[in-house]
Each structure stands twice: as C-alpha cells, then as structure tokens.
Amino acid sequence: MAGSEGSPAGKHVAVFAFPFATHAAPLLSLVQRIAAASPATAFSFFSTEKSNLACFPGGRGGEGSECPNVMAYDVWDGAPEGYVPSGTNLVEAVEIFLRAVPGNFESVLEAVERERGRKITCLLTDGFYWFAADMARERSVPWVPVWTASPCALLAHMETDSIRQIRGTSDMTLDAIPGLSTMRMMDMIKEIFDTTAPLPTMVYRMGQVLPQAAAVVSNSFGNMDPIVERELRSKLRRFLDVGPFVLSPPPPLSDEHGCIPWLDQQETASVVYVSFGSMIRPPPHEVTALVNALDKAASPFLWSYRSDAEAEVPQALLEKAAAGKRGKVVPWAPQLHVLRHRAVGAFVTHCGWNSVLESMIGGVPMVGRPFFGDQCMNARAVEAGWRIGAAVEGGAFTEEATAAALERVLAGEEKEGMRERAGALKEKALKAVEEPQGSSTKNFEALVEIVTG
Structure with missing residues (x-):
C-alpha cells in the first residue's frame, strides 16, 4: 500500500526527458543518483519509446533493476501513423515532437498516477520544458528543471531580448551584458535570433519561465565561471550546480578497442x-x-x-x-x-x-x-x-x-x-564533487531535499 503523500513512501517524482541528442541519458543518471539517496520515493521517467529503449536497455526499470524505484514510461513522439522520417533530419523529428507537447506528457502522467497509486509530488524535467511550470503550478508541486548544456548558454537564453536589441557587426562583443562580455554576436546560438520556428520558440519561452522554478540544476561546478554564476543566481530562485555529472560517480572503464x-x-x-x-x-x-x-x-x-x-x-x-x-x-x-x-x-x-x-x-x-x-x-x-x-x-x-x-x-x-x-x-x-564538503556535493544534497522532501 502506498503511503501518504507527506511521507517518503508517498513521494512520486515525474521526470520529463527531452528525447534528442544527449539530453535524456545525463538526466537519467542524475535521477538514479537521487533515487539511490531516497529509495522510498517513486520516480517515473517519461520519454519516447526510442529514447527509453536506449536509456533502459535491460527493460523498464523497477524491481530487479539497479534502481528499483525508477520506472520508464513512453510518451508519443508526435509522428502520425505510417510516418517515415526523411533521412537523419533531427530538426524535423524535434519539430514533430514539439507539436505533441504537453498533451502527450499529460495523458501518460494521469495514467501513471493511477498505476503507481501516488499523485505527483514534484516535476523534475529537462530545462527546455517551459510547459512544466504551468503543470507544476496546477498541481501545487515544485518544478525543478535540469540544464544539461553550459551555464553561459543558459544565461544567453535568459538574456534573449537584450541580445536581440544589439546592433553591430558579427565580431562585436556583448560588453553590455554581464557574463557574456567575452562572447561575440557570431558566437550566439542561432535560435536566439529566430522568432518563429518551434525549437527557438521553445527555448525563448523557457528563458521567460525559469525564474518560476523552485531550483534550476546545472551540469557545472562552482567557480568555473563566477560572473555567469552570479548573474544566474540573481535571476533564478535557486541555481544549483551539481556537476560534472560524469564524476558522480565516474564511469567504469570499458576499453574493448585497447x-x-x-x-x-x-x-x-x-x-x-x-x-x-x-x-x-x-x-x-x-x-x-x-x-x-x-x-x-x-x-x-x-x-x-x-x-x-x-x-x-x-x-x-x-x-x-x-x-x-x-x-x-x-x-x-x-x-x-x-x-x-x-x-x-x-x-x-x-x-x-x-x-x-x-x-x-x-x-x-x-x-x-x-x-x-x-x-x-x-x-x-x-x-x-x-x-x-x-x-x-x-x-x-x-x-x-x-x-x-x-x-x-x-x-x-x-x-x-x-x-x-x-x-x-x-x-x-x-574538489566540487568531494564528500562531504564539495560545493556540488552540498548542492546535490539540497536538490534531493527539494525533490523528495
């Protein structure tokens, strides 16, 4: 029998992965660390079938797996029946998927709540998912987005309006924006300047709603880029750098090619x-x-x-x-x-x-x-x-x-x-990942408390 939502046995964290490029795997790695730290909490990992097959090669998780409190669930990738992708066009696949959100997550989420007998108590998502802010607010639960790219890129997305107003040559530096002063216009992510396509629209909306998050998690470490970190902390409720993810724990050596x-x-x-x-x-x-x-x-x-x-x-x-x-x-x-x-x-x-x-x-x-x-x-x-x-x-x-x-x-x-x-x-x-005093170690402990507390 599931416990009450206020007890550890009643906690249920929904994890929304972005099923493209190298987004889902590092998010799952972080989730497994949190799950190991809070074994009584249930974690439901939502991604597309193709993504889940890659992330969970041995099955769907659950009993008998390395993290028995983590289960994978498929969401629709947006492709209509009979759809045949045109070559390896990743942008096309992303745009088709984005047309299906957030409805594809909503429908599966409700079914999983019934299956696991627990209402969602936290939304832990890829940072891209602006719609999770509304979903979390409707459910009165914390929203914790995870940003897997560089903190500098995150700051650029949050400063999109300011960057768009700058007029100058491609080699002009962004001196007027703290944290981006070494960057040139030519270095900016091209989606920042696109106001219509689905992917640029997604990351623009993300930059607008991230200040609503209970905390924003970053795959970075303290004092890596102090000015960028200062700016992000001034714009967000809480900024937690808990990386490098790959060091927590470091991967075992597999070297079949010598x-x-x-x-x-x-x-x-x-x-x-x-x-x-x-x-x-x-x-x-x-x-x-x-x-x-x-x-x-x-x-x-x-x-x-x-x-x-x-x-x-x-x-x-x-x-x-x-x-x-x-x-x-x-x-x-x-x-x-x-x-x-x-x-x-x-x-x-x-x-x-x-x-x-x-x-x-x-x-x-x-x-x-x-x-x-x-x-x-x-x-x-x-x-x-x-x-x-x-x-x-x-x-x-x-x-x-x-x-x-x-x-x-x-x-x-x-x-x-x-x-x-x-x-x-x-x-x-x-030093950041050292126990017990490393900055990333302490931030991870704070993250576990926010997600499962």
Whole structure:
C-alpha cells in the first residue's frame, strides 16, 4: 500500500526527458543518483519509446533493476501513423515532437498516477520544458528543471531580448551584458535570433519561465565561471550546480578497442585525441584537411570515429594507424579515461558541453571546431574566457587553420599557460564533487531535499 503523500513512501517524482541528442541519458543518471539517496520515493521517467529503449536497455526499470524505484514510461513522439522520417533530419523529428507537447506528457502522467497509486509530488524535467511550470503550478508541486548544456548558454537564453536589441557587426562583443562580455554576436546560438520556428520558440519561452522554478540544476561546478554564476543566481530562485555529472560517480572503464594500452606506450602530453561526439561528422573535405594537419603536426593521434572510417577517412591515415606508426582509429573510446591519461596533450573537439567538461576534468587543452547549438559559445569560452585552447580560425577545418591551432596547443608559447589553466579547472571540478564538503556535493544534497522532501 502506498503511503501518504507527506511521507517518503508517498513521494512520486515525474521526470520529463527531452528525447534528442544527449539530453535524456545525463538526466537519467542524475535521477538514479537521487533515487539511490531516497529509495522510498517513486520516480517515473517519461520519454519516447526510442529514447527509453536506449536509456533502459535491460527493460523498464523497477524491481530487479539497479534502481528499483525508477520506472520508464513512453510518451508519443508526435509522428502520425505510417510516418517515415526523411533521412537523419533531427530538426524535423524535434519539430514533430514539439507539436505533441504537453498533451502527450499529460495523458501518460494521469495514467501513471493511477498505476503507481501516488499523485505527483514534484516535476523534475529537462530545462527546455517551459510547459512544466504551468503543470507544476496546477498541481501545487515544485518544478525543478535540469540544464544539461553550459551555464553561459543558459544565461544567453535568459538574456534573449537584450541580445536581440544589439546592433553591430558579427565580431562585436556583448560588453553590455554581464557574463557574456567575452562572447561575440557570431558566437550566439542561432535560435536566439529566430522568432518563429518551434525549437527557438521553445527555448525563448523557457528563458521567460525559469525564474518560476523552485531550483534550476546545472551540469557545472562552482567557480568555473563566477560572473555567469552570479548573474544566474540573481535571476533564478535557486541555481544549483551539481556537476560534472560524469564524476558522480565516474564511469567504469570499458576499453574493448585497447585505447588505454596504446596510450601507455606514448610520451607524456604528446597525443592528439580526436572526437566529435555521437552525432556529428565533419564533411569529407574537412576530414581530409584535419588528416593533413595531423600529418603536418607529426604527433601521434587517437581518433574516435563514430561512423564508417574505412569509407570516409583517407586510406593513407588508416594505413598509418593499422601499421601502428603514429595513429589509432577506433569506433569508440572511453573518453573520460582517455582525457585523463598522461599521454594526451590536445583534444580536437566539436565543443559539446559534455566533451568540454571531460576535457577540463582531464586538464587537457582543446582545439575547437563547433557545429551547432551552444558549441560556438563553448569554443569561444575555451579560447577567450578560460584560455584553455584554440578555436579553428574561420570556423571550419582547413589544413592551414587546423595546423596553426594544433601548433598553439601542442608546441606554441601559449602551451604551458593553457595546460596550467586547464589543470586549475580540473582541480576545481574534482574538489566540487568531494564528500562531504564539495560545493556540488552540498548542492546535490539540497536538490534531493527539494525533490523528495
């Protein structure tokens, strides 16, 4: 029998995931930590069928799972019967999904409340979901959004109206907006300037309603960017940085392709690690330019290539890797462990937020080639804010620009300063998750109290 809603056994937290890119998995990881800290609380995790199959490969959670108080439930992805997606167009899938919200969540939520015998006592959602503010208010429960990208990007979304009013050249910095003074207009997330499309409309509305949240949770750590943190705290009821998520707890080592033994054979800070996450593939001419730049740098490289390397990477590169001369190309690498290895001297990255955090944790300078979303802001912060790396000039891989960026990070006069500053951020991140006094540890305890108290 379920307990009363005022008792731990009566608590029921609804978790709304955004089922695209790398949103659902880190949210689930955070939920599992909270669930472990409050085993009498029920957690219902709502996402699309495709997303849940990826997040819960062993089933739907519940009894017999690692977190028996977490259960997964499917919501409609918005696609009509017989719909066939056009290629790999993520924007199309997102827009179809957004046309179905919040009704798809509402209908399943009511059914789950009946099934589990508990009314919802808290809404813990992806930060994108502006509609959760209304749902929480109607139910008189706290709303706690989780922001999985950079705090600087969150601040930009909250300052959208101010940014739109700025007139100037693309290389003009946003000096008038505290926390964004190192950013240029060209670095801003393109959705900020779009007033009509579904995704930009969603994030604009999010920026307007976030001050209503009981707390906003961030995958960041204290004193990483003090001015940005100060601004967010002034605009929100409560801002809780509880990251880096990947350190709480750190993932176990899985290295089926032998990356770590290969790195063990390399000299300290000599290897260039290359990875663009699970979704991004540079166009073929940029891959060729990067290959030529790596060859020019004459540094050993480890490339995590999430596609058909034999079809897309120049054969000469693969031959060098196969011969063990200078490189190793693998379909997947244990990135956090790779970046914390003494042999890695530079990380060529798309500057997705998870990758930036993992590079900080490893104390490794970055070479950034951003593609979309907050990646341009992250690349700018890496180069001009934290000064722990270099962005590829021109925003795309050319042999000359990429070679120059690699030279700056690996051998230029800035090299030591970059590594020292990256090392300082690494120490801040590790200190933040220390128990019991780390800032992220304390903020996580406060989060558990808000969600389950």
